[in-house]
Amino acid sequence: MTDDCEGLQARQLMLSYGRRRVIEDVSLAVEPGRLTIILGPNGCGKSTLLRAFAGQIRPDAGAVLLAGRPLRHTGARALARQVGFLPQAPLAPEGITVSALVRLGRHPHRGPLSAWSAADRVACDRALAATGMSGLSAAPLDALSGGQRQRAWIAMSLAQETPTLLLDEPTTYLDLAHQIEVLETLQAMTRQGRTVLAVLHDLHLAARYADRLILLHEGRLKAEGTPAEVLTAARVEDVFGLPVRILDDPETGRPLPIPRRRV
Protein backbone atom coordinates (compact mmCIF):
# COMPACT_ATOMS: atom_id res chain seq x y z
CA MET A 1 0.00 0.00 0.00
CA THR A 2 1.57 3.29 -1.04
CA ASP A 3 0.78 6.87 -0.19
CA ASP A 4 0.35 7.97 -3.80
CA CYS A 5 -2.67 5.70 -4.23
CA GLU A 6 -5.46 7.74 -5.83
CA GLY A 7 -8.43 6.54 -3.82
CA LEU A 8 -9.45 6.17 -0.19
CA GLN A 9 -7.23 4.30 2.21
CA ALA A 10 -7.33 3.45 5.88
CA ARG A 11 -4.01 3.23 7.61
CA GLN A 12 -3.79 1.52 11.02
CA LEU A 13 -7.16 3.01 11.76
CA MET A 14 -8.53 2.97 15.31
CA LEU A 15 -12.10 4.20 15.84
CA SER A 16 -14.30 4.49 18.89
CA TYR A 17 -18.00 4.97 19.40
CA GLY A 18 -18.33 6.84 22.66
CA ARG A 19 -15.83 5.10 24.93
CA ARG A 20 -16.06 1.76 23.14
CA ARG A 21 -13.33 0.86 20.67
CA VAL A 22 -15.12 -0.23 17.50
CA ILE A 23 -12.44 -0.49 14.83
CA GLU A 24 -9.08 -1.92 15.77
CA ASP A 25 -6.05 -1.41 13.54
CA VAL A 26 -7.65 -1.60 10.10
CA SER A 27 -5.52 -0.91 7.04
CA LEU A 28 -6.98 -1.23 3.59
CA ALA A 29 -7.31 0.53 0.25
CA VAL A 30 -10.61 1.05 -1.57
CA GLU A 31 -10.04 0.16 -5.18
CA PRO A 32 -10.99 3.10 -7.43
CA GLY A 33 -13.70 2.64 -10.02
CA ARG A 34 -15.15 -0.43 -8.33
CA LEU A 35 -18.16 -1.34 -6.24
CA THR A 36 -16.81 -2.43 -2.87
CA ILE A 37 -19.13 -3.77 -0.18
CA ILE A 38 -18.37 -3.94 3.52
CA LEU A 39 -19.81 -7.04 5.20
CA GLY A 40 -19.84 -8.34 8.73
CA PRO A 41 -22.13 -9.29 11.60
CA ASN A 42 -24.13 -6.71 13.54
CA GLY A 43 -21.95 -4.47 15.67
CA CYS A 44 -18.71 -5.35 13.90
CA GLY A 45 -18.02 -1.71 13.08
CA LYS A 46 -19.15 -1.59 9.42
CA SER A 47 -21.02 1.70 9.64
CA THR A 48 -18.36 3.26 11.86
CA LEU A 49 -15.67 2.40 9.32
CA LEU A 50 -17.80 3.87 6.53
CA ARG A 51 -18.37 7.07 8.51
CA ALA A 52 -14.64 7.40 9.06
CA PHE A 53 -14.09 7.07 5.31
CA ALA A 54 -16.61 9.91 4.91
CA GLY A 55 -14.68 12.09 7.35
CA GLN A 56 -17.63 12.09 9.75
CA ILE A 57 -15.74 10.77 12.74
CA ARG A 58 -12.25 11.44 13.91
CA PRO A 59 -9.90 8.47 14.31
CA ASP A 60 -8.33 7.78 17.71
CA ALA A 61 -5.21 6.75 15.90
CA GLY A 62 -4.16 6.08 12.35
CA ALA A 63 -5.68 7.96 9.45
CA VAL A 64 -8.01 7.87 6.49
CA LEU A 65 -6.20 9.08 3.39
CA LEU A 66 -7.73 10.49 0.23
CA ALA A 67 -5.26 10.53 -2.66
CA GLY A 68 -2.49 10.08 -0.11
CA ARG A 69 -3.54 13.03 2.09
CA PRO A 70 -5.15 12.62 5.51
CA LEU A 71 -8.85 13.54 5.41
CA ARG A 72 -8.55 15.85 8.39
CA HIS A 73 -6.28 18.10 6.29
CA THR A 74 -9.02 18.50 3.69
CA GLY A 75 -11.62 21.25 4.18
CA ALA A 76 -15.26 20.25 4.65
CA ARG A 77 -16.42 21.63 1.29
CA ALA A 78 -13.41 20.34 -0.61
CA LEU A 79 -14.03 16.88 0.86
CA ALA A 80 -17.72 17.10 -0.09
CA ARG A 81 -16.65 17.63 -3.70
CA GLN A 82 -14.58 14.43 -3.58
CA VAL A 83 -16.58 12.06 -1.38
CA GLY A 84 -20.35 11.79 -1.10
CA PHE A 85 -21.95 10.13 1.91
CA LEU A 86 -25.45 8.79 2.38
CA PRO A 87 -26.27 7.66 5.94
CA GLN A 88 -28.71 4.89 6.72
CA ALA A 89 -32.38 5.95 6.59
CA PRO A 90 -31.65 9.70 6.54
CA LEU A 91 -34.21 12.25 7.74
CA ALA A 92 -35.51 15.15 5.68
CA PRO A 93 -37.89 17.96 6.59
CA GLU A 94 -41.58 17.30 6.01
CA GLY A 95 -42.89 18.26 2.62
CA ILE A 96 -39.57 18.60 0.81
CA THR A 97 -39.84 17.71 -2.87
CA VAL A 98 -37.53 15.36 -4.73
CA SER A 99 -36.11 18.19 -6.81
CA ALA A 100 -35.44 20.36 -3.73
CA LEU A 101 -33.65 17.42 -2.14
CA VAL A 102 -31.55 16.75 -5.22
CA ARG A 103 -30.64 20.43 -5.51
CA LEU A 104 -29.13 20.29 -2.02
CA GLY A 105 -26.57 17.90 -3.46
CA ARG A 106 -25.07 20.85 -5.31
CA HIS A 107 -24.22 22.64 -2.08
CA PRO A 108 -20.45 21.92 -2.05
CA HIS A 109 -20.17 23.30 -5.58
CA ARG A 110 -21.87 26.60 -4.87
CA GLY A 111 -20.53 29.67 -3.11
CA PRO A 112 -22.72 31.31 -0.46
CA LEU A 113 -23.99 33.92 -2.90
CA SER A 114 -23.67 32.13 -6.22
CA ALA A 115 -26.81 31.72 -8.26
CA TRP A 116 -28.12 28.43 -9.55
CA SER A 117 -25.96 27.70 -12.61
CA ALA A 118 -26.44 25.73 -15.80
CA ALA A 119 -23.92 23.17 -14.51
CA ASP A 120 -26.02 22.74 -11.36
CA ARG A 121 -29.14 22.15 -13.43
CA VAL A 122 -27.42 19.66 -15.71
CA ALA A 123 -26.04 17.74 -12.73
CA CYS A 124 -29.48 17.51 -11.13
CA ASP A 125 -31.20 16.47 -14.35
CA ARG A 126 -28.59 13.80 -14.92
CA ALA A 127 -28.88 12.53 -11.35
CA LEU A 128 -32.66 12.31 -11.62
CA ALA A 129 -32.42 10.51 -14.96
CA ALA A 130 -29.80 8.05 -13.70
CA THR A 131 -32.05 7.03 -10.83
CA GLY A 132 -35.24 7.01 -12.89
CA MET A 133 -36.69 9.82 -10.79
CA SER A 134 -37.15 12.49 -13.49
CA GLY A 135 -40.91 11.96 -13.62
CA LEU A 136 -41.23 12.27 -9.82
CA SER A 137 -39.08 15.35 -9.31
CA ALA A 138 -42.04 17.50 -8.24
CA ALA A 139 -43.37 14.90 -5.79
CA PRO A 140 -42.93 15.38 -2.03
CA LEU A 141 -40.51 12.87 -0.55
CA ASP A 142 -43.07 11.74 2.07
CA ALA A 143 -45.46 10.67 -0.67
CA LEU A 144 -43.02 8.21 -2.26
CA SER A 145 -42.60 4.49 -1.71
CA GLY A 146 -39.52 3.30 0.21
CA GLY A 147 -37.70 2.35 -2.99
CA GLN A 148 -38.44 5.66 -4.68
CA ARG A 149 -37.38 7.57 -1.59
CA GLN A 150 -34.08 5.74 -1.48
CA ARG A 151 -33.53 6.50 -5.16
CA ALA A 152 -34.26 10.17 -4.49
CA TRP A 153 -31.55 10.21 -1.83
CA ILE A 154 -29.14 8.49 -4.18
CA ALA A 155 -30.02 11.10 -6.80
CA MET A 156 -29.04 13.79 -4.28
CA SER A 157 -25.68 12.09 -3.82
CA LEU A 158 -25.25 11.76 -7.58
CA ALA A 159 -25.92 15.46 -8.05
CA GLN A 160 -23.02 16.05 -5.70
CA GLU A 161 -20.86 14.67 -8.57
CA THR A 162 -18.20 13.18 -6.34
CA PRO A 163 -15.73 10.66 -7.78
CA THR A 164 -16.38 8.53 -4.68
CA LEU A 165 -19.72 7.68 -3.08
CA LEU A 166 -20.23 6.00 0.29
CA LEU A 167 -23.59 4.50 1.26
CA ASP A 168 -24.67 3.02 4.58
CA GLU A 169 -27.11 0.15 4.01
CA PRO A 170 -28.80 1.71 0.99
CA THR A 171 -31.16 -1.26 0.66
CA THR A 172 -32.61 -1.31 4.19
CA TYR A 173 -36.41 -1.50 4.32
CA LEU A 174 -36.60 -2.24 0.60
CA ASP A 175 -38.19 -5.31 -0.97
CA LEU A 176 -36.06 -7.55 -3.14
CA ALA A 177 -36.94 -5.90 -6.43
CA HIS A 178 -36.05 -2.45 -5.08
CA GLN A 179 -32.86 -3.76 -3.50
CA ILE A 180 -31.74 -5.05 -6.87
CA GLU A 181 -32.73 -1.80 -8.52
CA VAL A 182 -30.55 0.19 -6.08
CA LEU A 183 -27.59 -2.16 -6.47
CA GLU A 184 -27.85 -2.01 -10.25
CA THR A 185 -27.81 1.79 -10.03
CA LEU A 186 -24.63 1.60 -7.96
CA GLN A 187 -23.10 -0.86 -10.40
CA ALA A 188 -23.92 1.47 -13.29
CA MET A 189 -22.13 4.28 -11.45
CA THR A 190 -18.90 2.31 -11.28
CA ARG A 191 -19.10 1.78 -15.03
CA GLN A 192 -18.93 5.55 -15.37
CA GLY A 193 -15.70 5.48 -13.41
CA ARG A 194 -16.97 6.28 -9.94
CA THR A 195 -15.83 4.50 -6.82
CA VAL A 196 -18.68 3.16 -4.71
CA LEU A 197 -18.30 1.82 -1.17
CA ALA A 198 -21.39 0.52 0.59
CA VAL A 199 -22.30 -1.29 3.79
CA LEU A 200 -24.71 -4.16 3.19
CA HIS A 201 -26.23 -6.93 5.30
CA ASP A 202 -27.19 -9.41 2.65
CA LEU A 203 -24.27 -11.74 1.80
CA HIS A 204 -25.97 -13.05 -1.30
CA LEU A 205 -26.66 -9.64 -2.85
CA ALA A 206 -23.22 -8.41 -1.83
CA ALA A 207 -21.54 -11.36 -3.51
CA ARG A 208 -23.68 -10.88 -6.58
CA TYR A 209 -23.01 -7.19 -7.19
CA ALA A 210 -19.71 -6.31 -5.53
CA ASP A 211 -16.41 -6.19 -7.36
CA ARG A 212 -14.64 -6.35 -4.02
CA LEU A 213 -15.70 -7.35 -0.53
CA ILE A 214 -14.37 -6.18 2.82
CA LEU A 215 -15.21 -8.57 5.66
CA LEU A 216 -15.05 -7.20 9.20
CA HIS A 217 -15.21 -9.17 12.41
CA GLU A 218 -15.16 -7.65 15.89
CA GLY A 219 -13.60 -4.44 14.65
CA ARG A 220 -10.83 -6.09 12.66
CA LEU A 221 -10.33 -6.69 8.98
CA LYS A 222 -10.94 -10.38 8.42
CA ALA A 223 -10.59 -10.59 4.66
CA GLU A 224 -10.58 -8.43 1.58
CA GLY A 225 -10.77 -9.32 -2.11
CA THR A 226 -13.17 -10.57 -4.74
CA PRO A 227 -16.36 -12.26 -3.52
CA ALA A 228 -14.95 -15.69 -4.43
CA GLU A 229 -11.80 -15.00 -2.44
CA VAL A 230 -13.58 -13.64 0.62
CA LEU A 231 -16.68 -15.78 0.99
CA THR A 232 -15.36 -19.21 1.86
CA ALA A 233 -17.43 -21.59 3.97
CA ALA A 234 -14.84 -21.65 6.75
CA ARG A 235 -14.64 -17.86 6.96
CA VAL A 236 -18.37 -17.27 6.92
CA GLU A 237 -18.79 -19.79 9.71
CA ASP A 238 -15.95 -18.20 11.66
CA VAL A 239 -17.29 -14.63 11.30
CA PHE A 240 -21.05 -15.13 11.47
CA GLY A 241 -21.03 -18.25 13.64
CA LEU A 242 -23.21 -19.99 11.10
CA PRO A 243 -22.21 -23.13 9.19
CA VAL A 244 -22.86 -22.62 5.47
CA ARG A 245 -22.35 -24.33 2.16
CA ILE A 246 -21.11 -22.16 -0.66
CA LEU A 247 -22.89 -22.83 -3.95
CA ASP A 248 -22.38 -21.14 -7.28
CA ASP A 249 -25.15 -18.66 -8.04
CA PRO A 250 -26.63 -20.19 -11.21
CA GLU A 251 -27.22 -16.72 -12.67
CA THR A 252 -23.84 -15.12 -12.06
CA GLY A 253 -21.42 -17.83 -10.93
CA ARG A 254 -20.76 -15.77 -7.80
CA PRO A 255 -20.56 -17.52 -4.41
CA LEU A 256 -23.95 -18.15 -2.84
CA PRO A 257 -23.78 -18.96 0.88
CA ILE A 258 -26.57 -21.30 2.03
CA PRO A 259 -26.96 -21.87 5.79
CA ARG A 260 -26.75 -25.51 6.76
CA ARG A 261 -29.67 -27.12 8.48
CA ARG A 262 -29.11 -27.35 12.22
CA VAL A 263 -29.34 -30.86 13.56
Add this chain to the structure above:
Amino acid sequence: MKRLLTGLACLAVALFLAIALGEQPIPPRAVMAALLYPDEAPVQHVFIVHTLRLPRAVLAALVGAALGVAGTITQAVMRNPLAEPGLLGINGGAALAALAIMLWLPGTSATLVPAAALAGALAAATAIYALSWRGGIGPQRVILIGLGCGAFMGAGTSFLSAFGEVTAVQRAMLWLSGSFSGSGWRAVLGVALTLAPLLALAWIFARVLDLLAMDEAVARGLGLRVQAARAAMVAIGALLCGASVAAAGPVGFIGLMAPHLARRITGPTHAALIPAAALAGALLLLLADVAGQNVIAPNAIPAGIMAALMGAPFFAWLMWKGRHDG
Protein backbone atom coordinates in the same frame (compact mmCIF):
# COMPACT_ATOMS: atom_id res chain seq x y z
CA MET B 1 -43.32 35.61 -7.59
CA LYS B 2 -47.09 35.88 -7.92
CA ARG B 3 -47.42 34.67 -4.33
CA LEU B 4 -44.87 37.21 -3.15
CA LEU B 5 -46.84 40.01 -4.81
CA THR B 6 -50.07 38.71 -3.29
CA GLY B 7 -48.40 38.71 0.11
CA LEU B 8 -47.11 42.23 -0.33
CA ALA B 9 -50.55 43.38 -1.44
CA CYS B 10 -52.07 41.85 1.70
CA LEU B 11 -49.47 43.65 3.78
CA ALA B 12 -50.28 46.94 2.07
CA VAL B 13 -53.99 46.44 2.78
CA ALA B 14 -53.22 45.64 6.43
CA LEU B 15 -51.05 48.76 6.73
CA PHE B 16 -53.87 50.80 5.26
CA LEU B 17 -56.32 49.32 7.76
CA ALA B 18 -53.90 50.03 10.58
CA ILE B 19 -53.78 53.67 9.54
CA ALA B 20 -57.50 54.10 8.95
CA LEU B 21 -58.83 52.35 12.05
CA GLY B 22 -58.43 53.42 15.63
CA GLU B 23 -60.02 55.39 18.38
CA GLN B 24 -60.76 58.02 15.74
CA PRO B 25 -61.42 56.27 12.41
CA ILE B 26 -60.35 58.11 9.25
CA PRO B 27 -62.21 57.43 5.99
CA PRO B 28 -60.12 55.76 3.26
CA ARG B 29 -60.05 58.82 0.98
CA ALA B 30 -58.85 61.03 3.81
CA VAL B 31 -56.15 58.47 4.59
CA MET B 32 -54.98 58.57 0.97
CA ALA B 33 -55.01 62.36 1.06
CA ALA B 34 -53.01 62.49 4.28
CA LEU B 35 -50.49 59.99 2.87
CA LEU B 36 -50.08 61.47 -0.60
CA TYR B 37 -50.70 65.21 -0.09
CA PRO B 38 -49.82 65.91 3.56
CA ASP B 39 -49.57 69.64 2.85
CA GLU B 40 -53.19 69.96 1.74
CA ALA B 41 -54.84 67.44 4.09
CA PRO B 42 -56.35 68.47 7.45
CA VAL B 43 -53.62 68.92 10.06
CA GLN B 44 -55.37 66.65 12.49
CA HIS B 45 -55.44 63.75 9.99
CA VAL B 46 -51.83 64.28 9.04
CA PHE B 47 -50.85 64.17 12.69
CA ILE B 48 -52.78 60.96 13.39
CA VAL B 49 -51.51 59.24 10.24
CA HIS B 50 -47.88 60.32 10.20
CA THR B 51 -47.07 60.68 13.86
CA LEU B 52 -49.31 58.17 15.59
CA ARG B 53 -50.45 55.35 13.38
CA LEU B 54 -47.95 54.89 10.55
CA PRO B 55 -44.83 54.49 12.70
CA ARG B 56 -46.69 52.16 15.01
CA ALA B 57 -47.93 50.05 12.11
CA VAL B 58 -44.51 49.92 10.46
CA LEU B 59 -42.92 48.92 13.76
CA ALA B 60 -45.49 46.14 14.28
CA ALA B 61 -44.81 44.84 10.76
CA LEU B 62 -41.04 44.94 11.28
CA VAL B 63 -41.20 43.14 14.60
CA GLY B 64 -43.61 40.59 13.16
CA ALA B 65 -41.27 39.93 10.24
CA ALA B 66 -38.32 39.51 12.59
CA LEU B 67 -40.25 37.08 14.79
CA GLY B 68 -41.42 35.09 11.78
CA VAL B 69 -37.88 34.72 10.51
CA ALA B 70 -36.48 34.00 13.99
CA GLY B 71 -39.09 31.25 14.32
CA THR B 72 -38.16 29.80 10.94
CA ILE B 73 -34.50 29.74 11.93
CA THR B 74 -35.25 28.11 15.28
CA GLN B 75 -37.40 25.41 13.70
CA ALA B 76 -34.72 24.62 11.12
CA VAL B 77 -31.84 24.53 13.59
CA MET B 78 -33.76 22.50 16.16
CA ARG B 79 -35.14 20.27 13.38
CA ASN B 80 -38.47 20.50 15.13
CA PRO B 81 -41.58 22.19 13.75
CA LEU B 82 -42.81 22.85 17.29
CA ALA B 83 -39.72 24.81 18.30
CA GLU B 84 -40.12 28.55 18.71
CA PRO B 85 -37.69 31.36 19.53
CA GLY B 86 -38.84 31.29 23.17
CA LEU B 87 -36.84 28.06 23.46
CA LEU B 88 -33.69 30.07 22.93
CA GLY B 89 -34.52 31.83 26.18
CA ILE B 90 -35.07 35.18 24.53
CA ASN B 91 -38.47 36.05 25.89
CA GLY B 92 -37.79 34.70 29.36
CA GLY B 93 -34.44 36.43 29.68
CA ALA B 94 -35.80 39.71 28.35
CA ALA B 95 -38.81 39.64 30.64
CA LEU B 96 -36.77 38.90 33.72
CA ALA B 97 -34.18 41.60 33.01
CA ALA B 98 -36.79 44.22 32.10
CA LEU B 99 -38.87 43.48 35.16
CA ALA B 100 -35.84 43.69 37.43
CA ILE B 101 -34.92 47.08 35.97
CA MET B 102 -38.46 48.42 36.23
CA LEU B 103 -38.82 47.35 39.85
CA TRP B 104 -35.42 48.20 41.16
CA LEU B 105 -34.61 51.34 39.17
CA PRO B 106 -37.94 53.16 38.83
CA GLY B 107 -37.79 56.34 36.77
CA THR B 108 -35.00 55.33 34.41
CA SER B 109 -37.16 52.68 32.82
CA ALA B 110 -38.14 54.46 29.60
CA THR B 111 -34.68 54.37 28.09
CA LEU B 112 -33.13 51.54 30.00
CA VAL B 113 -35.81 48.86 29.61
CA PRO B 114 -35.16 47.98 25.95
CA ALA B 115 -31.43 47.81 26.55
CA ALA B 116 -31.89 45.65 29.64
CA ALA B 117 -34.33 43.43 27.75
CA LEU B 118 -31.86 42.93 24.92
CA ALA B 119 -29.04 42.19 27.35
CA GLY B 120 -31.22 39.74 29.28
CA ALA B 121 -32.34 38.03 26.08
CA LEU B 122 -28.82 37.54 24.78
CA ALA B 123 -27.53 36.45 28.20
CA ALA B 124 -30.25 33.82 28.45
CA ALA B 125 -29.60 32.59 24.91
CA THR B 126 -25.89 32.33 25.58
CA ALA B 127 -26.48 30.50 28.85
CA ILE B 128 -28.78 27.96 27.20
CA TYR B 129 -26.30 27.43 24.40
CA ALA B 130 -23.43 26.98 26.84
CA LEU B 131 -25.40 24.59 29.07
CA SER B 132 -26.31 22.50 26.02
CA TRP B 133 -22.74 22.26 24.84
CA ARG B 134 -21.16 18.85 25.00
CA GLY B 135 -18.59 18.82 22.24
CA GLY B 136 -21.22 20.48 20.07
CA ILE B 137 -24.92 21.11 20.60
CA GLY B 138 -27.69 18.69 19.78
CA PRO B 139 -31.20 19.98 19.01
CA GLN B 140 -32.82 17.68 21.56
CA ARG B 141 -30.61 18.89 24.38
CA VAL B 142 -31.16 22.55 23.51
CA ILE B 143 -34.91 22.04 23.53
CA LEU B 144 -34.89 20.36 26.94
CA ILE B 145 -32.47 22.83 28.49
CA GLY B 146 -34.36 25.71 26.87
CA LEU B 147 -37.60 24.48 28.44
CA GLY B 148 -35.89 24.16 31.81
CA CYS B 149 -34.33 27.60 31.68
CA GLY B 150 -37.62 29.06 30.45
CA ALA B 151 -39.45 27.64 33.48
CA PHE B 152 -36.73 28.95 35.78
CA MET B 153 -36.86 32.46 34.34
CA GLY B 154 -40.65 32.37 34.37
CA ALA B 155 -40.54 31.52 38.06
CA GLY B 156 -38.11 34.38 38.64
CA THR B 157 -40.44 36.76 36.81
CA SER B 158 -43.44 35.63 38.84
CA PHE B 159 -41.47 35.93 42.05
CA LEU B 160 -40.42 39.49 41.24
CA SER B 161 -43.93 40.55 40.30
CA ALA B 162 -45.47 38.92 43.36
CA PHE B 163 -43.26 40.85 45.74
CA GLY B 164 -42.71 44.06 43.75
CA GLU B 165 -44.44 47.37 44.31
CA VAL B 166 -47.94 47.22 42.81
CA THR B 167 -47.95 50.14 40.34
CA ALA B 168 -44.47 49.31 39.07
CA VAL B 169 -45.53 45.70 38.56
CA GLN B 170 -48.60 46.86 36.66
CA ARG B 171 -46.52 48.99 34.32
CA ALA B 172 -44.10 46.12 33.87
CA MET B 173 -46.95 43.72 33.09
CA LEU B 174 -48.15 46.00 30.30
CA TRP B 175 -44.67 45.98 28.81
CA LEU B 176 -44.40 42.21 29.28
CA SER B 177 -47.53 41.64 27.23
CA GLY B 178 -45.94 43.14 24.13
CA SER B 179 -47.25 46.50 23.06
CA PHE B 180 -46.55 49.09 20.37
CA SER B 181 -48.24 52.04 22.03
CA GLY B 182 -46.28 55.26 21.86
CA SER B 183 -43.77 54.13 19.25
CA GLY B 184 -42.46 56.92 17.04
CA TRP B 185 -40.30 57.17 13.94
CA ARG B 186 -37.07 57.14 15.93
CA ALA B 187 -37.89 53.73 17.33
CA VAL B 188 -38.88 52.53 13.86
CA LEU B 189 -35.62 53.69 12.35
CA GLY B 190 -33.53 52.07 15.08
CA VAL B 191 -35.36 48.78 14.79
CA ALA B 192 -35.26 48.82 10.99
CA LEU B 193 -31.52 49.44 10.94
CA THR B 194 -30.96 46.57 13.38
CA LEU B 195 -33.30 44.11 11.73
CA ALA B 196 -32.60 44.73 8.04
CA PRO B 197 -29.06 43.29 7.99
CA LEU B 198 -30.13 40.33 10.13
CA LEU B 199 -33.09 39.55 7.87
CA ALA B 200 -30.83 39.82 4.84
CA LEU B 201 -28.30 37.46 6.43
CA ALA B 202 -31.00 34.93 7.24
CA TRP B 203 -32.10 34.95 3.60
CA ILE B 204 -28.54 34.73 2.26
CA PHE B 205 -27.97 31.68 4.45
CA ALA B 206 -31.23 30.06 3.35
CA ARG B 207 -29.33 27.08 1.92
CA VAL B 208 -27.47 26.59 5.18
CA LEU B 209 -30.84 26.42 6.91
CA ASP B 210 -32.00 23.86 4.34
CA LEU B 211 -29.03 21.70 5.28
CA LEU B 212 -29.41 22.22 9.03
CA ALA B 213 -32.99 21.01 8.78
CA MET B 214 -31.71 17.72 7.35
CA ASP B 215 -30.02 14.77 8.93
CA GLU B 216 -26.79 15.97 10.53
CA ALA B 217 -24.72 13.33 8.72
CA VAL B 218 -26.19 14.39 5.38
CA ALA B 219 -25.44 18.05 6.05
CA ARG B 220 -21.88 17.24 7.03
CA GLY B 221 -21.50 15.00 3.98
CA LEU B 222 -22.49 17.96 1.81
CA GLY B 223 -19.63 19.99 3.25
CA LEU B 224 -21.43 21.97 5.95
CA ARG B 225 -19.56 22.59 9.21
CA VAL B 226 -22.64 21.80 11.20
CA GLN B 227 -21.67 23.16 14.63
CA ALA B 228 -20.36 26.45 13.29
CA ALA B 229 -23.41 26.88 11.06
CA ARG B 230 -25.76 26.08 13.94
CA ALA B 231 -24.08 28.60 16.22
CA ALA B 232 -24.18 31.30 13.53
CA MET B 233 -27.84 30.73 12.76
CA VAL B 234 -28.83 30.61 16.43
CA ALA B 235 -26.99 33.91 16.90
CA ILE B 236 -28.92 35.50 14.02
CA GLY B 237 -32.21 34.17 15.43
CA ALA B 238 -31.40 35.35 18.95
CA LEU B 239 -30.44 38.82 17.75
CA LEU B 240 -33.58 39.13 15.61
CA CYS B 241 -35.73 38.06 18.50
CA GLY B 242 -33.82 40.10 21.06
CA ALA B 243 -34.15 43.26 18.97
CA SER B 244 -37.89 42.63 18.63
CA VAL B 245 -38.28 42.17 22.36
CA ALA B 246 -36.35 45.35 22.98
CA ALA B 247 -38.69 47.21 20.63
CA ALA B 248 -42.04 45.83 21.68
CA GLY B 249 -41.70 43.58 24.69
CA PRO B 250 -41.98 39.83 24.48
CA VAL B 251 -44.49 38.85 21.80
CA GLY B 252 -45.15 35.15 21.77
CA PHE B 253 -46.74 32.86 19.24
CA ILE B 254 -45.88 34.77 16.04
CA GLY B 255 -42.55 32.94 15.94
CA LEU B 256 -44.35 29.61 16.01
CA MET B 257 -47.30 30.45 13.79
CA ALA B 258 -45.75 32.51 10.99
CA PRO B 259 -43.32 29.79 9.83
CA HIS B 260 -46.13 27.22 9.80
CA LEU B 261 -48.39 29.43 7.74
CA ALA B 262 -45.55 30.25 5.37
CA ARG B 263 -44.49 26.62 5.00
CA ARG B 264 -47.99 25.71 3.84
CA ILE B 265 -47.60 28.13 0.97
CA THR B 266 -43.94 27.75 0.00
CA GLY B 267 -42.89 24.32 1.27
CA PRO B 268 -39.79 23.79 3.38
CA THR B 269 -37.13 25.36 1.11
CA HIS B 270 -35.79 28.37 2.97
CA ALA B 271 -35.01 30.64 0.02
CA ALA B 272 -38.78 30.97 -0.37
CA LEU B 273 -39.76 30.22 3.21
CA ILE B 274 -37.78 33.06 4.80
CA PRO B 275 -39.47 35.90 2.87
CA ALA B 276 -42.83 34.18 3.25
CA ALA B 277 -42.39 33.81 7.02
CA ALA B 278 -41.32 37.46 7.26
CA LEU B 279 -44.46 38.49 5.39
CA ALA B 280 -46.68 36.19 7.43
CA GLY B 281 -45.21 37.44 10.69
CA ALA B 282 -45.58 41.08 9.65
CA LEU B 283 -49.17 40.52 8.58
CA LEU B 284 -50.14 38.60 11.72
CA LEU B 285 -48.67 41.04 14.20
CA LEU B 286 -49.99 44.06 12.33
CA LEU B 287 -53.50 42.62 12.24
CA ALA B 288 -53.21 41.68 15.92
CA ASP B 289 -52.24 45.24 16.77
CA VAL B 290 -55.09 46.70 14.69
CA ALA B 291 -57.57 44.34 16.27
CA GLY B 292 -56.19 45.00 19.74
CA GLN B 293 -56.74 48.73 19.30
CA ASN B 294 -60.25 48.40 17.96
CA VAL B 295 -62.18 45.50 19.46
CA ILE B 296 -62.80 47.12 22.83
CA ALA B 297 -61.91 50.74 21.92
CA PRO B 298 -61.19 53.12 23.54
CA ASN B 299 -59.33 50.50 25.60
CA ALA B 300 -56.49 48.81 23.80
CA ILE B 301 -55.37 45.21 24.09
CA PRO B 302 -51.59 44.87 23.72
CA ALA B 303 -50.61 43.27 20.41
CA GLY B 304 -48.79 40.42 22.12
CA ILE B 305 -51.94 39.34 23.97
CA MET B 306 -54.08 39.84 20.87
CA ALA B 307 -51.69 37.76 18.76
CA ALA B 308 -52.12 34.86 21.16
CA LEU B 309 -55.88 35.39 21.52
CA MET B 310 -56.44 35.36 17.76
CA GLY B 311 -53.55 33.15 16.86
CA ALA B 312 -54.02 30.19 19.16
CA PRO B 313 -57.52 29.19 17.98
CA PHE B 314 -56.58 29.86 14.36
CA PHE B 315 -53.46 27.79 14.75
CA ALA B 316 -55.37 24.95 16.40
CA TRP B 317 -57.87 25.04 13.55
CA LEU B 318 -55.06 24.98 11.01
CA MET B 319 -53.45 21.94 12.62
CA TRP B 320 -56.80 20.19 12.99
CA LYS B 321 -57.64 20.84 9.36
CA GLY B 322 -54.19 19.73 8.26
CA ARG B 323 -54.65 16.46 10.07
CA HIS B 324 -58.04 15.80 8.62
CA ASP B 325 -57.04 16.73 5.09
CA GLY B 326 -54.37 14.04 5.39
